[in-house]
Amino acid sequence: MVITPQRNIVSRTWGTSVGKKTVIATTGAVFLLYVIAHMLGNLKVFFGIEAFDAYAQHLREIGEAIFGYEGVLWLLRVVLLTSLVLHMWAAFSLWYKAKKARPIGYQHRQRWEGSYAARTMRWGGVIIFLFLVWHILDLTTGTVNPLGGDESAYLKLVASFDRWYVSLFYILAVVALGFHIRHGLWSAIQTFGANSALKQNALKTFAFVVAAVITIGFAIVPLSVMFGLVR
Amino acid sequence: MKLTLRIWRQASPEAKGKMQKYVLDDVEPDMSFLEMLDVLNEKLVIDGKDPVSFDHDCREGICGSCGMVINGNAHGPQQYTTTCQLHMRHFDDGDTIDIEPWRAKAFPVVKDLVVDRSALDEIIKSGGYISVNTGSAPEAHAIPVDKVSADDAFDAATCIGCGACVAACPNGSSMLFTAAKVTHLGLLPQGQPERQTRAINMLARQDELDFGGCTNVGACHEVCPKGIPLASIAQLNHDVLGATLTGARSD
Numbered sequence: 001m002v003i004t005p006q007r008n009i010v011s012r013t014w015g016t017s018v019g020k021k022t023v024i025a026t027t028g029a030v031f032l033l034y035v036i037a038h039m040l041g042n043l044k045v046f047f048g049i050e051a052f053d054a055y056a057q058h059l060r061e062i063g064e065a066i067f068g069y070e071g072v073l074w075l076l077r078v079v080l081l082t083s084l085v086l087h088m089w090a091a092f093s094l095w096y097k098a099k100k101a102r103p104i105g106y107q108h109r110q111r112w113e114g115s116y117a118a119r120t121m122r123w124g125g126v127i128i129f130l131f132l133v134w135h136i137l138d139l140t141t142g143t144v145n146p147l148g149g150d151e152s153a154y155l156k157l158v159a160s161f162d163r164w165y166v167s168l169f170y171i172l173a174v175v176a177l178g179f180h181i182r183h184g185l186w187s188a189i190q191t192f193g194a195n196s197a198l199k200q201n202a203l204k205t206f207a208f209v210v211a212a213v214i215t216i217g218f219a220i221v222p223l224s225v226m227f228g229l230v231r
Numbered sequence: 232m233k234l235t236l237r238i239w240r241q242a243s244p245e246a247k248g249k250m251q252k253y254v255l256d257d258v259e260p261d262m263s264f265l266e267m268l269d270v271l272n273e274k275l276v277i278d279g280k281d282p283v284s285f286d287h288d289c290r291e292g293i294c295g296s297c298g299m300v301i302n303g304n305a306h307g308p309q310q311y312t313t314t315c316q317l318h319m320r321h322f323d324d325g326d327t328i329d330i331e332p333w334r335a336k337a338f339p340v341v342k343d344l345v346v347d348r349s350a351l352d353e354i355i356k357s358g359g360y361i362s363v364n365t366g367s368a369p370e371a372h373a374i375p376v377d378k379v380s381a382d383d384a385f386d387a388a389t390c391i392g393c394g395a396c397v398a399a400c401p402n403g404s405s406m407l408f409t410a411a412k413v414t415h416l417g418l419l420p421q422g423q424p425e426r427q428t429r430a431i432n433m434l435a436r437q438d439e440l441d442f443g444g445c446t447n448v449g450a451c452h453e454v455c456p457k458g459i460p461l462a463s464i465a466q467l468n469h470d471v472l473g474a475t476l477t478g479a480r481s482d
Binding site: 009012013015016017018019020021022094097098099100101102103104105106107108109110111112113114115118119121183186187189190191192193194195196197199200 | 237239250300302303304308329331334335336337383399401402403404431434435437438441442443444445446447448449450453454460461462464465466467468469470471472475476478
């Protein structure tokens, strides 16, 4: 009897296009849960400086007894960073494969090209990544923040959004994030095999609603600073 | 009807092709699209020129041969219709119509509008079948199939393998084709023994054959002459995921 060597689960997954999509979908789900928690945290800004800064401090103290000061935060950062590397690696690999699949394009532009969200997944993702770099330098490390790194989180936020171009960039980025979630969430459900002809419209609507809520939930903060509601 | 046609002409697989302009003065609205091309070719032959090569066979919308991209649309502007079933009444007098072959690395152009779609046969060979010992056919009523599975399997089985899904996909992916076969066989009792290995083997073959990966855009479903649902891709993903987790293998 011939026994062919069986590949392990990592190469089985990474070795197929659907496997890579599953990686994108799983890491995307991690981001989605994080982004929802992040948005809810942001909304604490409407309860004033004490509530917001206490929340920021609390994030550093969660589970301190076991993981130490900022332990949980760093654990989260490692998970997010690993997810980001896998998410982008798999996506770029499939992007490259798709580029190779049609070396000669059409003379007459394709009439049906899919939703705007679907068409902008790749470049939109790149834009979100670039925003992320700025966002961390601005509000986490404070490198590009007018107040620097050691100020209160609330004051850093207000100082940053007081610059209209930063607010505009932030709002554009969360709109891009909204589009990414709009197609990404539905696409992930499809990748996990949970779609059916009957459920398809409901699932797409669900993804749209989640994306809209997240976009509004984020954009409302810089808008409130711009219009003087949060000082 | 008077029409201006811009058709992709390419003498051989290696030759450099280009869009060539033709004017037809006497197109009847009741002609099918292929009959309109027949009229053009008759004129070209009379003038001593090389007629436009295009694939066709049944001319009744079930063989899947007659694929071409018409004004940026695989199989033309009418939904759920193959090129041979498309009629000239859907165009207006004076229209300019661009006609191009399917564009994908996996579908090399043979001549003009004819492409080699053998890559789809390769995917079928890797798992688009059920293995049964031959002999007298079993009693058909002996294996019950529930109505929903029967209907969904039938919907998937209507795929004619024309390749429009590949032509329209922004990633040049044959996912809808492969998914239709996997869904068709995977929903029926006879397809169960090979269900998981079929899904991973057909997907692996598709990945090898210069096709891109699926990003769930849905252009394939929009142009599919048989309207294969996008959800069949979820069925394929489901079976692939199961096979990946359990490590299903065929030998």
